[in-house]
Amino acid sequence: MKFFLYIMVVLLVTGCKEKYDPPVQSPVTGYLVVDGVINSGPGAAAITLSRTTKFENKNMEYEKGALVKLEGEDNSMYTLVEKPQGQYSIDNISLDAGKKYRLRITVTGSKVYLSDFTTVKNNPPIDSISWKRQDDGVQLYVNTHDPLNNTRYYQWTYDETWQIQSDFVSTLKYKITSLPGEGQQYSVVYRDSSTFSFDSTIINCWQFNSPTNLSLGSTAKESQDIVYLPIAFVPKASIKLGVLYSLHIKQTTWSKEGYEFLERMKKNTESTGMAIFIVLQMPVNRLSVILIFAPCRKKEFLFKAAKCLPGAIIPVVIMFYLKIYLTVLKQMAGGASCQRWFHQVISVLFWQHYLNAWIVH
Secondary structure (H helix, E strand, C coil), rough: CCHHHHHHHHHHHHHHCCCCCCCCCCCCCCCCEEEEECCCCCEEEEEEEEEEECCCCCCEEEECEEEEEEEECCCCCEEEEECCCEEEEECCCCCCCCCEEEEEEEEECCCCEECCCCCCCCCEEEEEEEEECCCEEEEEEEEEEEECCCCEEEEEEEEEEEEEECCCCCEEEEEEEEECCHHHEEEECCCCCCCCCCCHHCCCEEEEEEECCCCECCCCCCCCCCCEEEEEEEEECCHHHHHHHEEEEEEEEEHHHHHHHHHHHHHHHHHHCCCHHHHHCCCCCCCCCCCCCCEEEEEEEEEHHHHHCCHHHHHHHHHHHHHHHHHHHCCCCCCCCHHHHHHHHHHHHHHHHHHHHHHCC
16 A cells, blocks of 8 residues: 555656747847846946857856947947946946937847837936835835826836844954964953943944846826835834835836836746746747837935834844843842842843934934
């Protein structure tokens, strides 16, 4: 009976695996992939060139040695400089909003790819970044608007930075002194022998995160081009809400065709079991470049993280110091005076931590 069950389990596990051979016949060199947005305002404009590969190839194949140019209908021309990992960029170009531009890419073998001429698209400034406290965390919102009602299609990318602060400070350090011969002397000294204070540079650190999910928003179905949408969420138990939290948002605007392409890509990357199906629906017999020229808009938001959810910090601090207090009291053999002294020390540490987390400096 055990032998029969073992064979049946093996058949069930191995029977569901089936090799997938995509019906798309890709050329030996792969298809050229153009990824990027041309920033028409101050700052750098960059695109990345790569090649499609077979399923079994897990390495990115970047396009090297290409000649990439921006051409205006007024015969103006800008050449993008090649950099590592297939990136081609140019700094501080200023495109005329009343003119049309296209991208010309010449790859190895003198094959040329051209996009259609495209008008520079408006990208209104980001009005504000706001936050709202919820039961399960902090929701952040992005707000922008176009008074001419011409933008309609938006994308946002953002970077997060938050401060992590040690619960304890260090006023002492090891000192190693070389003795005559090969000996060494070890001692413990104050970090600052004059004030006996702690070193503030070693109790703070910062962590960085750059999410890769697609954040999209459209007002195409609205009468006015006004955006107020959630952009990021921080759970209340997150360490991001310990001290300081910073959100740096970059806004890009798209045409209707470009936005619909991003929507398909979003479904491709975020829907379970739909990636292959959606990819195969896209045309593979021609090269289509969706080119957007628009100024890049950026805005940074900084707030005292503990101000948002102070209730999530206080219980942790109370339990932490209470545990220390009870543990040391059990090990103490001294009298009531020692207990009172230790209780005062713990109280000072607790209120110092509490005030640092609560007060907005």
